[in-house]
Amino acid sequence: MKILLLEDDPLLSKILTKHLSLTYEVTSVYDGDTALETVENEKFNLLILDSNVPGLTGLELIKELRSYSDTTPIIMITAYQDTLHLKKAFTNGCNDYIKKPFELDELDMRIDNITRTFNIEQNQLIDVGHQVLFDALNNQITTENKTFSLAKKESELLNYLATNRTRTVSKEELTQNLWTYETMPSDATLRVYIRNLRALIGKDSIETIRGMGYRLVS
Numbered sequence: 001m002k003i004l005l006l007e008d009d010p011l012l013s014k015i016l017t018k019h020l021s022l023t024y025e026v027t028s029v030y031d032g033d034t035a036l037e038t039v040e041n042e043k044f045n046l047l048i049l050d051s052n053v054p055g056l057t058g059l060e061l062i063k064e065l066r067s068y069s070d071t072t073p074i075i076m077i078t079a080y081q082d083t084l085h086l087k088k089a090f091t092n093g094c095n096d097y098i099k100k101p102f103e104l105d106e107l108d109m110r111i112d113n114i115t116r117t118f119n120i121e122q123n124q125l126i127d128v129g130h131q132v133l134f135d136a137l138n139n140q141i142t143t144e145n146k147t148f149s150l151a152k153k154e155s156e157l158l159n160y161l162a163t164n165r166t167r168t169v170s171k172e173e174l175t176q177n178l179w180t181y182e183t184m185p186s187d188a189t190l191r192v193y194i195r196n197l198r199a200l201i202g203k204d205s206i207e208t209i210r211g212m213g214y215r216l217v218s
Contacts, residue, residue: 001025001045001120006035006061007077008053016048018177019104022156023136025163032056036064044072045120046111051078051089059092066093073114077102126162129218130202134158141200148200153178157193161206161216170213 002025007013013028020026027042029035033055039047047065051058058076065072076094078085089097095117096110114120125133125142132143139155141148150158156178161169175184185193194214198206207215 001115002027002043003046003048004029004035004038004042004044006030006032006047006049006053006058008050015104016107019107021160021163021177023159030054032058032061035061039065039070039072046114047072047074048107049074049076049094051076051080051085059088062089062092062094073118073120075107075110075114126159127218128158128162128201128205128216130205132201132205134162136162143201150200151196154193154196158197158201158216161214165216165218168209168212168215173213 001023003020005013005016005020005026005028007016007028008030010030013030017026017028027038027044029038031054035047035049035053036056049058049061056064058078062074062076065074073096074094075096075098076089077098077100078089079100080086081099086097096114098107098110125135128134128141130143132141134141136155136159139150139152141150141158157174160174160178171187171190175190179185194206194208198204205217207217209215
């Protein structure tokens with residue numbers, strides 16, 4: 001499932017992108033004008049929009065999208081607490097609404113509700129090359145008509161590499177985005193995860209770029 005996230009607060013955007021990217025394909029933008037341009041050029045399953053951003057506001061963006069019959073589900077994020085703003089958001093066409101501050105679990109529940117309501121297909125298989133299909137939602141890979149389960153962290157690692165397959169991802173980026181400070185793995189542990197993935201999807205599937213990191217080879 002592809003999500004567009006519009007959030008101009010750099011720290012909150014980073015937190016939300018990191019969290020959502022564990023399950024979904026996320027594109028992050030920081031102003032309403034860029035969000036509109038991105039939606040016009042790319043198909044998304046869900047839009048998560050902050051209401052108070054530079055350029056087009058979240059409310060204006062919703063109104064603009066609905067004016068030309070874009071029916072993509074929208075969750076609005078806002079710091080406003082008044083019911084007038086809430087009413088305007090729904091009048092403009094948003095489908096759900098979440099007030100700051102909020103827990104990540106609450107956002108997950110609202111996304112799940114939108115997914116059920118709009119019958120959004122989450123189980124989209126990702127072609128990771130080498131005749132292997134990856135189901136990020138269920139932590140599984142399928143190769144030669146055989147299905148294998150992945151450990152949760154192996155699945156998160158493969159999903160991150162697949163989402164960023166056009167570039168080399170450093171070890172530091174992987175550990176910072178997939179682990180907490182308290183659970184940060186050693187280089188040796190990370191190599192074990194990579195070795196396990198190679199054993200399942202092909203020894204040449206993940207390339208080690210010396211001194212830089214790893215890259216998924218399709």
